[in-house]
Structures are given as structure tokens and as C-alpha cells.
Amino acid sequence: MLAIYTRLSREDEDSNSIKNQLNEGILFAKAKGFTEYQIYNEGEGVSGGLQIDERPELKKLIDDIVSGKITAVWFRNQNRLERNSFTFHTFVKVIKTAKIDVYFGDKLNDYNDANTFLQSSIISALNQYNKELQGQQTKKVLKQRAIEGKAHGIMAYGYTKDEHGYLVIDEEESKVVKRIYKMSLEGIGTNKIAELLNKDDIPTRYKSKYKGTYKVKHKFNGTKKVKEKSNVTWKGGTIRNILLNTIYYGKRNFSGDLYDVPNIISEAYWQKVNNNLKNNRNNSGQSVKHNYLLRGKIICGKCESNYYGRTRVNKKDNYYMCSSKRYKDKNCGNRSINIDVIEDFIWQRFFADEVLKDKIIEHFSNTNAEEDIKGIQADLKALEKELIKNSERQRKAVSLVLDGVLTNDAVKYELDKLKKEASAIKINIENRKEHISSLENIEVISSNMITELDEVKKKTSFDEKKILIDKYIDKIEINTHRIDKTKGYFTLLIYYKQILEGCEGYYLDFPRYDYAIEMYNEIIVPLSDEYKSKSKDELDMIVMQVYSQMGRTKVITSYDEETDTEQYYWESEEKGITEYYRKNEDDKD
The missing domain is CATH 3.90.1750.20 (Putative Large Serine Recombinase; Chain B, Domain 2)
Known part of the structure; x- marks a missing residue:
């Protein structure tokens, strides 16, 4: 049986079309008296420089030659077979072992003849050379087009x-x-x-x-x-x-x-x-099996790794855990947190209970847009000057190379460093511009945000919840504080996105998950049915007990004898928490 092999690369002219190759191969078969033939069509856009394993039809042809199915092979010319010398020599070895005839056009090639083999080897080398040269020339033209x-x-x-x-x-x-x-x-x-x-x-x-x-x-x-x-x-x-x-x-x-x-x-x-x-x-x-509402939001306050979700249908495993636990030698020891508890708390507290909405209303009511814009514009000018200095330093570094004072390798590290710094400055500039734009349109933005959050209770699907959380919550930082071997508290710092700044902080008890206590203003959020049924006095006592266990100290800043009221804040030993909440106290004063 005669094999007719066809192939067309991207660089070939129209005269080499698959249709023309097939017509010539079939006419050849009839002229030589082959009553049976099989077509191996590699198709269009297939380079002759590819390896045999990357050309399915050529590989199939070789397999059929080895099995004895094929007794002769026709190609329009040698570059239809290959533009790769390794492919040529591999193919010749196969056909010499199988003792079959190979035709390029009408010419029979006897590879047992030393002169024929030499000439074909030279043609193969030229085919590969032309392919590589053509590739270089094409790349050169394309590069010039890119430059222009x-x-x-x-x-x-x-x-x-x-x-x-x-x-x-x-x-x-x-x-x-x-x-x-x-x-x-x-x-x-x-x-x-x-x-x-x-x-x-x-x-x-x-x-x-x-x-x-x-x-x-x-x-x-x-x-x-x-x-x-x-x-x-x-x-x-x-x-x-x-x-x-x-x-x-x-x-x-x-x-x-x-x-x-x-x-x-x-x-x-x-x-x-x-x-x-x-x-x-x-x-x-x-x-x-499970869609994680807080995926990509929770980070470990101890090692700064991401928390990832792990759950099973039977809920035997159902928690977000620090990714450091995947590696024994890197496990930071921070505790995992129940998925349902943390997801329900974040959604209920910040969205369904409208804490986030109230925070937004308070934020906008206390915002002096005109004064804030002036401050940001000053920051913006400083950043733009810094970017100009960075560009000048990059230009000087390049000049030293062009003048032959320093080598490329000598300035590469410094240039890479400057480029990273420039990228960070540009991001800061973009953030400042966005903030100014937000403040200039503060009434529209605040109205849209409040309207969106008014619709929260109607949004029940996972995707709608996920979009809102991703839009307003930047990250949730988790730390663990143990009271004894089995009990303790998570400290949750929930950072906002959008134009809001700062975070909300909560203590969440474990392992029972009965309540969460706001770190600043003595608010307790009952989570379990048992604690939802407790009286206000009982819950207030729990707040004081937890504050004491967590090392919080009440610091009185002023006292009014007539009204018997005092101004105070809760000082904490935990890094960053006191500073943030004291700033809030100062803002309120």
C-alpha cells in the first residue's frame, strides 16, 4: 500500500496547498499502478521543524511502516517530510530497515546508495538552515514592527x-x-x-x-x-x-x-x-463540595500566611487553617477557626446587622472633603517629585553603561531596585488620585454605598454575598490567645476596603464559639442560643471578665462630677490595637 503524506506550514506558498499535494499524490498512485493508497494529512500550520512526536500523522505513518502495512511512501518533495535533520535521519533508518520505496515527486530515492544518501543529507541540512534563517528573518521583521x-x-x-x-x-x-x-x-x-x-x-x-x-x-x-x-x-x-x-x-x-x-x-x-x-x-x-465565602480574606496574624478552607460533607473537617500547617517545619501554631462560625459572624455582624452601613454613614458625616483633598494633594506632589528623582537616577545609571563607565551587570541590581520603587510610587500616586476622585464625588458615592447595603437582606445567594464581602472587606487578621490548654480567644481584626480606613476588632471565644466581643466599646454579640438568652447584666459581666483576661486596662482620661460620667479608653498589650482604638477615642472627643 502506498502512503501519501501531506503537510503545509504557515510559511508555505499557496501552490503548496494541501489540495494540490493530494491531487499530485493520487495522480502519482494511478500512474505507478498502486490500487490502494492511504492519506496521512498533517494539515495546515504544522512546521517541518517539529519533532516526530509532535506530528501525529508522521508518527502514525512510521508505525504503519514498521508494522508492514505500508510498502511505499510519496511526498511532494523532501521538505514536506522534514526541515529537521534529526527527523530525516530517524525516518531513513526506519525505511532502510523496512526496505520500502520512498518517492519525492516522481523520483525514487535509494538510501542504500551512498551518493543518494549524501545528497539527501545535504538537502536536509539546507532545509533546516533555510527554516532557521527564515525564522530569524521573520522575527527580525516582527521585532521591527513592534519597535515601530x-x-x-x-x-x-x-x-x-x-x-x-x-x-x-x-x-x-x-x-x-x-x-x-x-x-x-x-x-x-x-x-x-x-x-x-x-x-x-x-x-x-x-x-x-x-x-x-x-x-x-x-x-x-x-x-x-x-x-x-x-x-x-x-x-x-x-x-x-x-x-x-x-x-x-x-x-x-x-x-x-x-x-x-x-x-x-x-x-x-x-x-x-x-x-x-x-x-x-x-x-x-x-x-x-464547598464554596468558601472568606477565601483569600483571612490571614494569619502570627506568620502572615493565608488561611485556607478545609471541609468535608460530614463536617468532620470544617475550618479555615493557616497554610503554614501544610509543612511541619513551618507550622506557626496559630489555631484554625470554624468555617460556619466565622462566615456567619462576618456576614451577620457587618452586613445583616448593618454595622458596616452605620460605619459608612458615620465616616461620611465626619469627613471634611475639602480639607482631606488638600492634604492628599500635598502627598501627591511629594510622590510625583519622588518619581521624577527615581527616573533621573535610572537615566544616570543607563548613561554610565552607555558611556562605558560601568557594565550592564554592575547596574542591573540597582536598576531593578529603582524600577520596583518606581512601580510602588506609581501605585501610591494612583491610590491618592482615586481617593481625591472619591472625595470630589463623596455625596454620590456615599448614597450608592448606603443604597447597596440597604439591599443586603434581600441578597441571599452565595455569589451576591461573596461580591459584597470582597468589595468592602479588605482582610481579616486572626491571632490566638489561650487562657488554658483548651480554652481561649481569637482576636479578629477586620480591615475595610473602599475609602473607609482602619478596622473593627473582636474577641471570639473558643472552642464553644458562644460570643464575640468588640474590643473598643464593650459590645458583646451572642452567637450560641445559650448566650442569646442571657440578660444584659450577665453579658456585661462577661465583657469585663474577657477584657481582664485579655490584659485590657481601663484608662480614664476625664471625669465629669455633675453628670457622673467619665471619658476613657481600654489599653491593650496587643500590638497595634491600643494605638488604633485610642485614635478612635481621640477622633470622638
Whole structure:
């Protein structure tokens, strides 16, 4: 049986089309009297420089030769077989052992003949040379286009090209890019963002601008599927690639080098989103038994590692635990906390009980926007001056290399350090600008936030809760304080996002989880049915007892004899807590 092998690479001309190769191979079979033939079509876009294992049809052909199924092979020419000398010599070894005929066009090649083998070896070496030379030339042209800011190939989503071939921003797609970054910063994971875009009928690039079909290759078995471009929807992986791509802050990556292009977002905003990206990781792969409401929010106050959720259907394991416990030699010893208890407490206390809403109303009522803006603008000017100095230092370092005073290696460490510092300064500048913008629109923002939180009790789904928590809660820091071997208290510091500052602090008893006590103003939140039934006097006594156990000392700052009232704060031995709460006391005074 005759084997007809066809292949077309991206660089080939139209005359080398698969259709033309097939027609020539079938005519050859009829002319030579082959009554049976089998086609091995590698398809389009497959490089002759690939290894045999990366070319499924060539591998299948070799297997059929070894098994005795194939007695002769036809290729249009030698470069259809390979542009890789290793592939050539491997193939020749197989056909010499199997003693089969090999045709390039109409010519029979006898590889047992020394001259034929030598000539074919030279052609193989030239094929590989031409492939590598062509690759270098192509890369050179593409690099020059990147330097000039011109488009090539499929452009990143959010970009198009003008009539001169230059890369420019696609106004409609750029709105979607900004929305993707905004949702990610709000704590929405990549899979969920894709789901929301699909739900809103936002078309992908394929769906909106391309027609026809495309092929998808299975990364393990090499099989290909044909799909309609009009059916392409958003996927989590696509969203993640958009979030990671530096092109969106104006730096196009080509072969490891960055080239300037029009930016859709600022570098500082891009960095801020990417710093937050690890907190938004979606569950994927195997079916998830539990959705963790506080995933990415809880950090260990002892070793600063993340807490991660672990649960089973039977609730035998049902807790957030410090990730240091995964490694025996790194276990910091901080206690794990029950998932249901901490999730229910955070949701009920801050959202359902409207503590967060009250905090927002108090914050805005005490905010002097005009004075705050002046202070932030002063900070902004200082940061901008610092950025100018940083840029000047980078320029001087580069000049020393160009002038031959120092080598690249000598200044590389300092340049990397300066670039990191510049990135941090830009993020701080972006944060200050956002804060100023928020203060300038304080009435609208406060109204929107309060309205949103007014709707909380209507929001019951996990996804809606998750979005709100990610939007308003920055992090929850957990520490453990033991009273004896089995009992003690968690200290919970809940830090806010948005334009709110500071945190709320609570003591949460373990192992019973009966109550949580606010660290500052003597508020106790009963959690168990037993403690919900206790009287106010009983609960007040528990507060004083816990404050005493936790080393809190009542410090009186003033006393009014006429009204028999006193001003005071609770001093704590714990790092950072007293300073924060005393500041609150000063603000209230």
C-alpha cells in the first residue's frame, strides 16, 4: 500500500496547498499502478521543524511502516517530510530497515546508495538552515514592527490597527477591558467574570469580528476539533490572560522585550489588580463540595500566611487553617477557626446587622472633603517629585553603561531596585488620585454605598454575598490567645476596603464559639442560643471578665462630677490595637 503524506506550514506558498499535494499524490498512485493508497494529512500550520512526536500523522505513518502495512511512501518533495535533520535521519533508518520505496515527486530515492544518501543529507541540512534563517528573518521583521508600534498577527483584545498598520485602541473593546479589570479588583474571579460577560452577551473577538471555523488541537493525543468562531464564548483562561498582559498599561511584550503602545489603563492600576489577583482564584477542575465565602480574606496574624478552607460533607473537617500547617517545619501554631462560625459572624455582624452601613454613614458625616483633598494633594506632589528623582537616577545609571563607565551587570541590581520603587510610587500616586476622585464625588458615592447595603437582606445567594464581602472587606487578621490548654480567644481584626480606613476588632471565644466581643466599646454579640438568652447584666459581666483576661486596662482620661460620667479608653498589650482604638477615642472627643 502506498502512503501519501501531506503537510503545509504557515510559511508555505499557496501552490503548496494541501489540495494540490493530494491531487499530485493520487495522480502519482494511478500512474505507478498502486490500487490502494492511504492519506496521512498533517494539515495546515504544522512546521517541518517539529519533532516526530509532535506530528501525529508522521508518527502514525512510521508505525504503519514498521508494522508492514505500508510498502511505499510519496511526498511532494523532501521538505514536506522534514526541515529537521534529526527527523530525516530517524525516518531513513526506519525505511532502510523496512526496505520500502520512498518517492519525492516522481523520483525514487535509494538510501542504500551512498551518493543518494549524501545528497539527501545535504538537502536536509539546507532545509533546516533555510527554516532557521527564515525564522530569524521573520522575527527580525516582527521585532521591527513592534519597535515601530505596528500591528502583526492577531492583536490583543482591546486593540485594532489604523489605515497605516499602527496599533491603536479599539474604543468598544477597551470598555470591556476596563470592566474586566474593575471586576477583578472588586474580588470577582476570572471564571465568574467570564460568566457575567457571556450573560450580558458581550461578544468575544472571534464572535464579533471573524467568520468561519478554527481548529483546536488536543494537547495530549494531538487530535483536532473544528469549531465555529461564532460560538466562541468568554472563558476564565481568556480573562486571566487579559489581566496578566502588560500591553494594557502600554508595554507590549515581544520576545521578552517591552515596547511602548497606547495604554488602556495605568501601570499602577494594572499592578494593583495583579497584586489582588491571587485572592480571586476560582475553584476549578474537580467538583467543589464547598464554596468558601472568606477565601483569600483571612490571614494569619502570627506568620502572615493565608488561611485556607478545609471541609468535608460530614463536617468532620470544617475550618479555615493557616497554610503554614501544610509543612511541619513551618507550622506557626496559630489555631484554625470554624468555617460556619466565622462566615456567619462576618456576614451577620457587618452586613445583616448593618454595622458596616452605620460605619459608612458615620465616616461620611465626619469627613471634611475639602480639607482631606488638600492634604492628599500635598502627598501627591511629594510622590510625583519622588518619581521624577527615581527616573533621573535610572537615566544616570543607563548613561554610565552607555558611556562605558560601568557594565550592564554592575547596574542591573540597582536598576531593578529603582524600577520596583518606581512601580510602588506609581501605585501610591494612583491610590491618592482615586481617593481625591472619591472625595470630589463623596455625596454620590456615599448614597450608592448606603443604597447597596440597604439591599443586603434581600441578597441571599452565595455569589451576591461573596461580591459584597470582597468589595468592602479588605482582610481579616486572626491571632490566638489561650487562657488554658483548651480554652481561649481569637482576636479578629477586620480591615475595610473602599475609602473607609482602619478596622473593627473582636474577641471570639473558643472552642464553644458562644460570643464575640468588640474590643473598643464593650459590645458583646451572642452567637450560641445559650448566650442569646442571657440578660444584659450577665453579658456585661462577661465583657469585663474577657477584657481582664485579655490584659485590657481601663484608662480614664476625664471625669465629669455633675453628670457622673467619665471619658476613657481600654489599653491593650496587643500590638497595634491600643494605638488604633485610642485614635478612635481621640477622633470622638
